[in-house]
Amino acid sequence: MKSATGLTGSGSRDWVVQRISAVVLAVYSLVMLGWFLTHQPTFELWQGFMLSLPMRLFTLLMILALVGHAWVGMWTVLTDYVKSNGLRFVLQSAMILAVLVYLFWGVMIFF
Numbered sequence: 001m002k003s004a005t006g007l008t009g010s011g012s013r014d015w016v017v018q019r020i021s022a023v024v025l026a027v028y029s030l031v032m033l034g035w036f037l038t039h040q041p042t043f044e045l046w047q048g049f050m051l052s053l054p055m056r057l058f059t060l061l062m063i064l065a066l067v068g069h070a071w072v073g074m075w076t077v078l079t080d081y082v083k084s085n086g087l088r089f090v091l092q093s094a095m096i097l098a099v100l101v102y103l104f105w106g107v108m109i110f111f
């Protein structure tokens with residue numbers, strides 16, 4: 001029987017995606033927190049920071065990590081807890097649609 005898999009077609013690759021993406025999300029959150037703790041935010045300062053090349057690249061990486069993280073994480077939870085095939089299909093489709101919308105939305109805002 002073909003095994004039911006999440007994002008990458010392999011459970012162990014999904015596991016790696018879940019952990020690496022969690023690290024990227026955690027580091028991004030710490031960078032944000034650090035910036036707010038060390039600056040008096042004005043619109044110009046914030047805009048300059050977020051539109052700098054390193055932050056654009058880091059934000060793109062964070063959005064990709066978020067997509068992978070939410071996809072694998074929610075796929076795992078729904079597969080474990082929603083026993084009805086039809087309902088799980090609907091919820092997983094909604095989840096995939098939501099993360100793809102966030103991906104395109106995020107890319108449109110920043111690039």
Ligand code: HEM
Pocket residue numbers: 018019022023025026029066069070072073074076077
């Ligand atoms: C700052 C942002 C985030 C960080 C640092 C983070 C970190 C983590 C970590 C460390 C785990 C545990 C991995 C494990 O041991 O299996 C985890 C699991 C999970 N995360 Fe996140 N996460 C973040 C955002 C999100 C978001 C936005 C979602 C949206 C759906 C999400 C959904 C999940 C789910 C569903 C799991 C459980 C997966 C499982 O039980 O196998 N996370 N996250």
